[in-house]
Amino acid sequence: MYIGRFAPSPSGPLHFGSLVAALGSYFQAKSHSGQWLVRIEDIDPPREVAGAASLILKTLEAYQLHWDGGVLYQSSRLDAYQAQIDHWLHQGQAYLCECTRKQIKALGGYYQGTCRDKALSASNQCAVRLKMHHPVESFIDQRYGQLNIPKALAEEDFIIKRRDGLFAYNLAVVLDDIYQNITEVVRGADLIEPTGRQISLYKTLEVEPVSYLHLPLAIDDNGNKLSKQNHATAIDLDNPRPTLLNAMRFLGFNIDSHIETENIETIIQWGVENWQLLQLPNKLKIKPPFSNGAL
Template sequence: MGRFAPSPTGPLHLGSLYTALASYLDARQHNGLWLLRIDDLDTPRNTPGASDEILNCLQSFGLHWDGEVYYQSQHLDQYEQTVAELQNRHELYPCTCSRSLLANSPLIYPGYCRAKTELTNTPHSLRVKTADISTRFVDDLQGEISQNLASEHGDFIVKRKDGIIAYQLACVVDDHRQKVSRVVRGYDLLDSTAKQLYLQHLLGYPSLQYMHIPLIVDHRGNKLSKQTRAEAVNSHQAGPTLFLLLTLLKQNPPPDLRLAAIDSILEWAIEHWQTERLTNTQTVSALQHN
């Protein structure tokens, strides 16, 4: 069972649709369900109407999800219960460090507040205590990965100072609640995996299988994203866009598929989905295929 979890900060661009397509094809080839989750916890960044735009875009490209759309904002109680569970087990501690202090600190959080145990009225985030051990996993495309959370990431935040649940915790809770077994996402989220595996271990959840696909980059080598002002995909060009995405995914679609109906393109793509063509690849350039 796979899932796609976009943030409602704007319409889907080529890079986000690329990830959605890879996730969809992988789930369908494995005869699994493909779930749609809207990552709308970071309310200051949410754009009004963006969730509906995302849903409409996926449908216009023939990427139909299974079951109801899962909105993270509707599951705050579950996240808070998980935070409370970790607090009761003394896995978390309050951090009152200011942005200015952290801006002048080493890249890895040095544990200024690690000795704190009692919550305070001072605004604070909650950090999870990381252990000085290696977390290892085998990514379907990137091979064996080993990271030491304590030395490479430090104690990371699971609840922000503004009260918003952090991505790492919410993602782990949701994947467990939705019984997700395979995660297909961009290479830029590879560093999140060790943190999520660590939380899965703390919470007694089963580990998942991960596949981090390469990122689409522009002529400067920057990832296509809303921050780099990537243009929204044109749903009126669904067929040619799907053909382009399959090419970027190194699936080598036959030329006559370019102008085929959406259903025919997706049917071919599911049948011929070959992830090994992306092995050890971190980026692809859209300019090479335009």
């Protein structure tokens, strides 16, 4: 069975770009007669906004994007993340690292394995890195074909627990996707960069990787992607139809005029019935160092 998911962080309300990601993942799941799960990625308290998680769920309901089953909160999975890290540390597959971002930047921007053989003791000033035994220099996107990842990035021992004690996104998202039996990840093109690392985690865990589909990014008038960090405007809960139709057009739908006046539930169902990957734009507008013929 196809199982997809939408996994927002509660760092603010949903904006147009996050609605595009939610719709794309929903249409892809439901067009496969699959399940669509919602996961709240609340493992970075300094970035979280009080009440944002409940507002996100309320917004999805207003747009008739109904999820299957209960909502999974990453904050309930901290013990599972730590158990996996402890296992890797014990096995020698992970190690402590005291290098700062400033130090890494001074060495060219990519981590050079400086602490790999230092056998540092536990310290609040150390991150935990995973030894890269399965570098991924390319992967297949379900719409855009082979996407290539810079060799230096692919071979980097990456962080799985931060110096501040918080768990890294890459670790948490892969462990949760495995836990929830996700079969395909549909998300914005801004998350192409960590995809190689996530596939390498699947290989390290000896689990078959999910498939990936990346959606074009919505940008503002200055060419910046719409994001909570860029203070993107929250989408309208009281009158969702205009924003919904705009987001669907952004995803390549040619919406019949008689559909535009229907209620939200009918519009969503029409979207499920008419969704196809080839309607997405032919090119992803992302910048080097990532590459392929479609970029």
